[in-house]
Amino acid sequence: MTQLAIRTRTTPAGPVVELTGELDYDSSAQVRALFPELVLRDGSQLVVDLTGVTFCDSSGITALLAARNHALAARAGISLVAVPDHISRIFQMVGLDQVFTTHPTAQAAEAAWTPPKTRP
Amino acid sequence: MSASGDSESESADQPRPQHPGDDHATFSALLEDSAEDLYEHAPCGYLSTLLDGTIAKINTTLLDWLGYDHGDLVGRRTFSDLLTVGGRLYHETHFGPLLRMQGEVSGIALELKALDGTRLPVLVTSTVKTGGDGRPLLIRTTVFDARDRRAYETELLRARKEAELEREELKRLNATLQQTLLPPTLVNVPGLDVAAHYHVASTDMVGGDFYDLFPLSAGTWGLFLGDVCGKGAAAAAVTSLARYTLRAAAVYDPDPAAVLGNLNTVLHHEYNGHDPRFCTVVFGLLTPEGDRGGFRITLASGGHPPALLLRADGSADHVHTPGGQLIGVLSDAHIATATVHLAAGDTLLLHTDGLTEAHPDGTRGGGRYGDEALLDFVRALAPTTASDTVAAIRDLLDTFGTGVDDDTAVLAINVPRPTSEEQP
Numbered sequence: 413m414t415q416l417a418i419r420t421r422t423t424p425a426g427p428v429v430e431l432t433g434e435l436d437y438d439s440s441a442q443v444r445a446l447f448p449e450l451v452l453r454d455g456s457q458l459v460v461d462l463t464g465v466t467f468c469d470s471s472g473i474t475a476l477l478a479a480r481n482h483a484l485a486a487r488a489g490i491s492l493v494a495v496p497d498h499i500s501r502i503f504q505m506v507g508l509d510q511v512f513t514t515h516p517t518a519q520a521a522e523a524a525w526t527p528p529k530t531r532p
Numbered sequence: 533m534s535a536s537g538d539s540e541s542e543s544a545d546q547p548r549p550q551h552p553g554d555d556h557a558t559f560s561a562l563l564e565d566s567a568e569d570l571y572e573h574a575p576c577g578y579l580s581t582l583l584d585g586t587i588a589k590i591n592t593t594l595l596d597w598l599g600y601d602h603g604d605l606v607g608r609r610t611f612s613d614l615l616t617v618g619g620r621l622y623h624e625t626h627f628g629p630l631l632r633m634q635g636e637v638s639g640i641a642l643e644l645k646a647l648d649g650t651r652l653p654v655l656v657t658s659t660v661k662t663g664g665d666g667r668p669l670l671i672r673t674t675v676f677d678a679r680d681r682r683a684y685e686t687e688l689l690r691a692r693k694e695a696e697l698e699r700e701e702l703k704r705l706n707a708t709l710q711q712t713l714l715p716p717t718l719v720n721v722p723g724l725d726v727a728a729h730y731h732v733a734s735t736d737m738v739g740g741d742f743y744d745l746f747p748l749s750a751g752t753w754g755l756f757l758g759d760v761c762g763k764g765a766a767a768a769a770v771t772s773l774a775r776y777t778l779r780a781a782a783v784y785d786p787d788p789a790a791v792l793g794n795l796n797t798v799l800h801h802e803y804n805g806h807d808p809r810f811c812t813v814v815f816g817l818l819t820p821e822g823d824r825g826g827f828r829i830t831l832a833s834g835g836h837p838p839a840l841l842l843r844a845d846g847s848a849d850h851v852h853t854p855g856g857q858l859i860g861v862l863s864d865a866h867i868a869t870a871t872v873h874l875a876a877g878d879t880l881l882l883h884t885d886g887l888t889e890a891h892p893d894g895t896r897g898g899g900r901y902g903d904e905a906l907l908d909f910v911r912a913l914a915p916t917t918a919s920d921t922v923a924a925i926r927d928l929l930d931t932f933g934t935g936v937d938d939d940t941a942v943l944a945i946n947v948p949r950p951t952s953e954e955q956p
Contacts, residue, residue, distance in 0.1 A: 437762070437937075437938075448806065467900070469885070469889060469938070470759065470761035470762070470812070470885070471761060471762060473761065473858070474761045474762065474808055474809075474810070477808045477810070477861055478806055478807070478808055481804065481806060481808055482806065504854070505835060505836075505837065505838075506812060506856075506857065506858045507834075507835050507855055507856055507857025507865070507866055508835075508857070508858065508861075510855075510857065510866070511857075511861070511862065
């Protein structure tokens with residue numbers, strides 16, 4: 413059984429999920445179980461911080477895609493931050509670098525977020 | 533309820549005696565009165581036998597359990613007579629010798645035969661009583677009723693047997709399901725040497741790797757190798773869908789990018805939600821090059837690890853298909869293609885990432901094998917043949933042992949050198 417630590421916090425832009433450890437078949441199930449519980453408002457932004465992720469396989473990618481589908485369904489955005497080189501390489505290989513918005517840090521992701529205009 | 537039981541409940545309702553002297557008197561009266569009673573009606577059986585096994589003394593509890601009278605057994609029967617045939621054998625060969633050697637044997641499970649023929653599972657403990665000079669005098673034995681325990685053990689055994697049967701059945705189903713996802717044998721392509729291998733990482737779960745090689749119209753051939761994310765029945769369903777969609781799409785339009793585009797549309801429609809399913813796959817269209825000799829192969833990749841080309845001159849490199857996207861994730865996945873010429877002596881190797889993500893040191897904690905290590909490995913093989921390449925990969929997987937935690941599929945094709953070249 414692989415070890416994965418999950419921490420979530422809330423910012424004005426939306427929830428931030430910090431993952432630390434190996435994101436593989438064993439551990440990705442708990443990540444996928446988490447996303448439906450996050451409250452995503454229309455126009456908010458889900459940030460997934462990958463700083464501490466040491467390994468990511470196809471199950472890990474599935475979890476991130478499930479997060480994306482969840483965010484899109486709520487009409488929210490999704491950003492990955494601090495994507496480690498080894499994951500960047502996989503993303504390039506599978507073409508996901510075109511799919512996910514990435515930022516170097518969670519602060520940068522929050523700064524790049526624009527609040528939705530309040531409707532009259 | 534017995535008389536003593538009644539008096540106990542009465543005394544519990546009354547205030548406790550205040551004088552320590554009274555307390556003491558009550559206890560000693562109880563103890564003195566019950567020494568014999570305790571022996572006779574103890575919650576376990578007591579039995580004393582002579583050294584030859586003849587029963588010298590036996591308590592009422594054990595007599596009641598067995599349905600015998602005192603006179604039936606004492607001086608007439610041996611302890612061994614009370615055992616079942618199997619128990620008697622065990623008593624002669626193990627119990628007795630151990631008791632003589634150690635002076636004590638405890639917690640042995642035996643079955644006693646009651647007068648009415650029923651069997652009573654018991655736990656037996658015996659000690660040898662010795663005289664002042666150390667010579668053994670008799671054997672004292674306690675007998676505990678083990679019916680509840682035996683019933684529990686029987687239940688456990690039954691449950692275990694059932695679980696084992698189900699596990700066997702599951703393994704069999706998995707193996708059958710796995711076989712339906714792979715071609716029983718690879719077709720024979722004239723002028724091409726072909727080999728493939730599927731490594732099963734776990735017999736408990738169906739993996740999601742797949743490959744095939746099949747004829748298309750006008751002397752061309754289609755081949756594919758891919759990996760569905762995840763494991764188990766749900767992944768197998770996607771694998772099955774992917775495999776048949778690829779075969780049908782290739783008949784409809786054999787252009788590799790179009791084939792993967794069709795698969796993308798099918799998977800995206802089918803699995804787009806909280807449970808996304810996707811695959812990485814390489815599809816190749818093989819066309820014999822006629823006068824030039826060899827084959828032209830156009831590869832389309834949807835996010836799959838690049839194929840490896842092992843040249844006749846001993847060099848080896850990736851066949852890059854950059855920018856190809858996972859199949860099934862996006863409504864309009866980008867498919868990357870590359871075309872290479874396979875000349876005599878060239879070998880093309882397709883593989884799934886179970887190989888490169890294996891732990892070479894055999895433990896799950898260690899590092900992963902990686903793409904560069906695999907490239908170095910095949911460089912050392914080139915120039916080679918399809919069957920030698922696949923055999924080398926099989927050996928490599930064997931050295932990883934349990935470090936391979938995902939299924940792995942490999943497919944190699946090679947244009948054999950003309951026989952005259954091999955023997956100049």
